[in-house]
């Protein structure tokens with residue numbers, strides 16, 4: 001395999017030590033105030049110091065729902081890439097890859113070369129990240145099947161590749177899990193034979209013990225617990241139960257029936273100092289759990305992988321509205337035949353998914369008061385049907401109708417067929433890698449003496465999630481390219497690189513064009529030092 005480019009930033013504002021990358025970054029924003037009908041814009045600038053831990057350590061990912069289509073496919077993908085497996089199909093020999101992962105298969109514009117052409121770098125080469133091959137995988141499932149049997153059941157991986165993975169995956173067996181028939185569809189009961197018995201508190205203790213045993217057995221530095229089990233119904237948030245960390249803990253000890261399995265897993269993860277990520281739409285991360293995460297400084301993220309139909313929606317609606325066109329009707333239909341679709345065929349579980357799939361246009365619509373009056377929204381319908389025959393091959397059909405000039409209309413129709421798990425699994429990898437990276441970053445301003453981590457609710461992961469969880473009071477952003485720019489620019493800031501502005505003035509302003517073509521631009525000294533980046537490391 002060709003050597004991927006490594007990156008060194010030569011700037012007076014970047015300092016590399018053995019332990020950290022330090023950057024001094026000029027964070028700029030424009031503050032706007034309203035004065036009657038006038039808008040007053042005031043640019044501000046803050047000099048931040050950013051510190052990124054270079055050591056990645058040995059990391060485990062513990063999947064809740066490990067035996068599912070996503071869990072077994074994720075495991076297959078990690079192993080296939082680790083062993084650089086190739087396999088035969090009717091279309092010839094196929095090689096392993098991570099297509100669909102932004103960290104492994106997408107690039108970031110780094111800058112321009114001496115000819116003024118853009119230079120791009122793989123996202124995973126910007127800052128130290130876990131290598132997928134090094135991930136230790138473990139997890140739980142209410143189904144007792146080992147991972148090879150789960151892979152066969154999922155019918156996602158090509159047959160010949162399955163044969164090459166079976167032996168190793170047959171040694172992987174999901175740990176018994178927490179099952180509560182009140183939270184997932186009744187049609188899941190036949191799988192539920194691999195269970196942790198006892199009260200909710202006893203189950204919580206067992207999950208903590210599982211995490212400890214995984215950590216000790218594999219000598220892990222960090223574990224990320226990720227929910228890719230079935231969609232649960234929303235839990236009813238109750239005062240005195242879900243509202244504070246203390247009440248949640250008491251309610252758990254009292255075996256309160258409104259505490260869901262996913263909330264128990266999340267609480268156990270947080271209490272074991274493990275990052276917790278919710279790949280499903282239910283409201284696992286109740287207020288008391290977020291408070292607990294804040295108290296303990298443990299990172300959480302959610303909800304619901306943004307893999308296909310919704311991801312496209314967060315691009316199409318952004319394109320339409322930013323083009324001054326007015327989406328007025330959005331109908332998203334899909335059918336699929338996997339177990340996820342079977343679980344979603346139950347009304348309460350579908351409702352969880354309907355919510356996460358429906359809110360994705362709100363921020364885009366609210367950004368344009370020219371087109372939409374306050375509170376006005378497009379008609380928006382979400383339909384999901386379970387059709388066993390098609391299996392994991394989701395068939396999505398969308399219709400977008402927009403008003404155009406002089407009340408004309410434009411209707412876009414999209415048909416999208418895909419193996420749903422092959423779209424979701426790269427997102428699982430990216431969620432793990434990026435959550436782990438953001439957890440290794442710290443920030444301070446001016447003469448602050450202590451470093452501060454990001455807020456424990458990792459909203460930069462919104463790009464990967466349908467219904468992004470954000471810190472209290474923070475705005476929810478769903479527009480896909482704003483979300484991606486958020487990730488890119490945070491990674492760039494950690495290297496004291498300014499956001500990509502795409503102005504390309506070196507190709508538009510004659511004197512800059514001359515500097516570029518004469519080579520003067522490339523020979524100019526780096527900009528002046530803004531602040532010493534702790535010359536001797538962390539003090």
Ligand SMILES: NC(=O)c1ccc[n+]([C@@H]2O[C@H](COP(=O)([O-])OP(=O)(O)OC[C@H]3O[C@@H](n4cnc5c(N)ncnc54)[C@H](O)[C@@H]3O)[C@@H](O)[C@H]2O)c1
Nearest residue numbers: 065067068069070141142177229230231280339340420424
């Ligand atoms: N494209 C996608 O596949 C996609 C996109 C977005 C969200 N999701 C969500 O990801 C989740 C998994 O999707 P999937 O296709 O792998 O579904 P799946 O049904 O194949 O896998 C879910 C697994 O979770 C297990 N399970 C159920 N309840 C459990 C519990 N309490 N503890 C442990 N295990 C439990 C089931 O036995 C099953 O093996 C679903 O909630 C789905 O809505 C999937």
Ligand SMILES: O=P([O-])([O-])O[C@@H]1[C@@H](O)[C@H](O)[C@@H](O)[C@H](O)[C@@H]1O
Nearest residue numbers: 306307308309310311334340384
């Ligand atoms: O990611 P996306 O394609 O918008 O949404 C998908 C739904 O359309 C699908 O029916 C469901 O089974 C998946 O879990 C996923 O949530």
